[in-house]
Amino acid sequence: MIYLTRSVKGREREVNHDCAAAVCDGDRGLFLIVDGTTKPGSCELAQALVQGVIDAYRAHIERGAEDFDHSQVEQLLRIILKDLHHQLFATLTGTASYLVAVVSNGKLTVAYEGDCSCGIAGSGGAIEWFTSPHCRANWKQDRSHIEIAQDPARNQVTRSLRPNRLPDPFFVHQPAPAGARFICATDGFWAELTEEQQAAALNAPSDVIASASDDVTWIDVTV
Structure with a gap:
């Protein structure tokens, strides 16, 4: 697997509140964007x-946990997120949208809450998003990313990692054959x-991005 991550602070932000990371081991890949x-x-929480x-997933795999199919990955991520919720909010505050993508055994499993998104990228860089953002602008879960981006209510997130509620991620499944290219991104990127x-x-990731007021972060993965 080949991947690239980039995060650019928005012009209206004093500090970049986005965080992204990726870990690959053979044909397994773990990708996170918060x-x-x-x-x-919230910055420290992210x-x-x-x-x-990352640490918990690696530890579970080393102890013999399996992630060969979607159901196994779902179960593993639910356990990890629930355990982390107790650990993180014992000392931290804030809230965050998150998305975790796992590639294993030719399958992509995505867990998310909030407005981070994942999509399939074509050869020219056009993205077909397959996760539906959790925000007031999309309360029926029936609008496209282009429509949501034009609605100010998109900034009111309806699901997230927060101290008063255990994580309850939505899951989306996709095939991940060799050569597939997918993008994980914050709303600063897609909106x-x-x-x-x-x-x-995507085609020139080192170029300057100066048009966004929000932080812009993405992970570009080719299986």
């Missing part, structure tokens, strides 16, 4: 969640960049 809110402590999931700007960012 968007901390403006609530106090960073701790990313590292916590504040036009489709043309998104494709340009």
